[in-house]
Amino acid sequence: MIKCVKCEQVDSIMKAGYVRGKQRYLCKTCNYYFTHSEKDLSLPSAVKRKRHQTTIIDIAKSLGVSNSTVSRALHGHADINPETRQAVLDKALQLDYQPNQLAYNLVKSKTNTIGMIVPEFHNPFFPNVIIGAHEVLTKAGYNLTIMQSNESYQVEISNTKAMLANRIDGLLISLTQETNNFEHLGVFEKRGIPLVLFNRVCEQINVPKVVVNDFEASFLAVEHLIMNGYERIAHLGGPLNLLVSQERLRGYRAAMEKHGKIIEDHMIIQGMLTQQKARIYGQYLLDLANRPDAIFAVNDSAAIEIMLIAKEKGISIPDELGVVGFSDNPESAYIGPGLTTIRQPTHEIGRTTADWILQLVDDEDVILPDKKILKTELIVRGSSRRCVRGNTKKVRIQ
Amino acid sequence: MIKCVKCEQVDSIMKAGYVRGKQRYLCKTCNYYFTHSEKDLSLPSAVKRKRHQTTIIDIAKSLGVSNSTVSRALHGHADINPETRQAVLDKALQLDYQPNQLAYNLVKSKTNTIGMIVPEFHNPFFPNVIIGAHEVLTKAGYNLTIMQSNESYQVEISNTKAMLANRIDGLLISLTQETNNFEHLGVFEKRGIPLVLFNRVCEQINVPKVVVNDFEASFLAVEHLIMNGYERIAHLGGPLNLLVSQERLRGYRAAMEKHGKIIEDHMIIQGMLTQQKARIYGQYLLDLANRPDAIFAVNDSAAIEIMLIAKEKGISIPDELGVVGFSDNPESAYIGPGLTTIRQPTHEIGRTTADWILQLVDDEDVILPDKKILKTELIVRGSSRRCVRGNTKKVRIQ
């Protein structure tokens, strides 16, 4: 009944399994495999689970035109008959056509998406930066994909890989405290994907960076303490492999030295300040025989923890202890007494990084400054004001 | 000079634009277009901007095998010679091969990405939900793309379109206060893309929802005020088209009625509470001839604004005015006196929505509850405690 497709033999045919619902045969004479499709046994289409999404081809078929015509009509390209265009547009609406961005991305090798990797989400700092960046990117028609490295170098690496695989058009990144090696960032350069660092930056890699004037801000904050009569000022700093921590420490030292204050080694503690650590370090400092009369902390959460410890110990703020933080978290304005702190222009940081990445995406040869240093503001509140009493004061830091 | 490719005519040739740097001609005799490439004018390859990224084909070529073999090797499929596999793997490393997720996505019609649309970023609520969702999704190997609708129905629609175009595998969404029409969400159902609503949900659409017990929480908060001897309790509520606002209002009413308190219409103000609005409404309430002796606000920012106004007016809290908020923002613990408020399990909300969407993505026929109602906690602080003085108290709300 069945004869070989090749040698037309009939006798030497044997069955050889099924292929896609069709019987498969082998001709033993010419050793040739073939299938014979007497009837399409494929199940009714109901089985087909994957929903069909209207494509450009569906429109083309139902209109009897080519897909290129549809594509042109959809994009309002020139050289197209207005009637044809309208017909396509109508049909697209009728068929509920939704362009497939994936296919577009594949062809264009572009995703219209900017990636952002942040180390943590617990302080309001990064969410606020996100707000700023989001605003600019959305306005420019870009999407923002956010990943969180959770202060882990390994997670950061896997994040960058995922970003790479997803072919983001540009990356905004703030490094983890663990990150000392930057090969994973070099890859972006190699691939021509622009990169902007912000806040947690490093010097080892040559890309634009957006930061604040950590040195000057810290300098002024400590000088402000000194002006208020504090003498023995301690510093609760962040991990020293972060440039921000280094800069803030440098500002502290410079102010102390300028005013001839002695810096005792045990009055400087650097490290990752979880709430628990802040409490441990704070207790240590305040239990010291010759305890500091002021503490400059690298962030507000730590500063507030200090204030709470002081209250528990009955140390009065600001008379017996001055406290200054960094970042101006919302709670800092409301705690009593208000926490003197340094306000960072978070939204502006976000807007600037976004603005830069867009410029780089648009034209990879654009010349951008190495670094943008945004200005902070010293917000003077009750926690550090021994001399004058009054309302919150603001000092713009150049 | 130029003759027609077809009819070999010379005289009837006219120029007809350029194609890819080449002159294009039209033969008027035979009405035939053609180009004549006397010299390739294309610029040296240096102009070619697009960098080549190693593909599976590059590996295949340099190894002299087929791309399917490479694909199989890369995915550890069965039926492949271990040596071949190793060779491919080595070559991939050597050539710094990075899989192109876009192409993969296109073929698979799947992106391994969950989308999330939130109405705003200003309160810590949504960032915290994001932390929770992010945690679960990352662990499951999914990416999270976040968009912000900025409380605008139009932006929400364009966000959902972008999500659709990007072929996310599932969507987590919290609606804007303007959203009254839900067609843009129906589309997802039609496309078989699972959806989970959280916080700002609606009843008109039949998808799983994750919320907190707003009614019970509000009821208890108001009852707590009543127990502390407050009589004339006002409510500063959110926009009434939000279910959360309705529920919180309902809780307020129920508690008032249960305890036989009169609800005066002008003591209830509903609306979008920007800081400015909170101030206006707060001033109005506190300037009333027969002003309220307590205010239950729909969020902490509004409650804190009330406290500030009261301070300015010299109204003492909690003696002359009790205040209760909602959400337990960080600042609420630190303001003096501490703000009594209702803590929402933000991380858990995020984790739950993420968990659900993953189940739905995994199996679209999985049966999930209509709604998950998470428990809140009443955090009693100084702003509402007339009777007893002491530390913060917590009440788990069932």
Added chain:
DNA sequence: TTGTACGCGTTATCAG
């Protein structure tokens, strides 16, 4: 065990 050929949905190029 491996190779061939096609499909995924678009855009761009080029020919008519």
Added chain:
DNA sequence: CTGATAACGCGTACAA
């Protein structure tokens, strides 16, 4: 103005 056709990079059914 319109249609064919080749990419884009990968997965996989089918053939050998």
